[in-house]
Amino acid sequence: MKLATKITLFVPGTVNVNELNPGMQAKFTNIVQERFTEWFGGSTTIAAEGTYTAASGIVREPINMVSTFSNDTSKLPMVHALAADIAYEMGQECVAVEVNGQVEFVESIKAAAA
Numbered sequence: 001m002k003l004a005t006k007i008t009l010f011v012p013g014t015v016n017v018n019e020l021n022p023g024m025q026a027k028f029t030n031i032v033q034e035r036f037t038e039w040f041g042g043s044t045t046i047a048a049e050g051t052y053t054a055a056s057g058i059v060r061e062p063i064n065m066v067s068t069f070s071n072d073t074s075k076l077p078m079v080h081a082l083a084a085d086i087a088y089e090m091g092q093e094c095v096a097v098e099v100n101g102q103v104e105f106v107e108s109i110k111a112a113a114a
Helices: 022-041 076-089 109-113
Strands: 007-013 044-054 059-072 093-097 100-105
Touching: 007 022, 007 076, 022 059, 022 076, 076 093, 076 100, 076 109
Parallel strands: none
Antiparallel strands: 007 059, 007 093, 044 059, 093 100
16 A cells, blocks of 8 residues: 655644743644544654744754655645644744645644734
């Protein structure tokens, strides 16, 4: 069996731009793992470190990349909604979702509503 679509949601390790919060990261990593398993049949999580430029300078943070593979892309809107909710709950401007090597920065549901 070949699965043609790789989906990865990047769970941040900080809240409010640069405040480390391993508890929130663990909570949302678990939620993404559970949702991906329900929606796509399973997931794999890889811990990494990411950096980005904020108004205050370079932010370095731990991230968890939760990935899944599927032939069913009908649930991508739910993945994007989950990313927007995580961004909102963690005080992030956006959360990255990667689909087959293309990254989209999904805005917080608060930012999207503005």
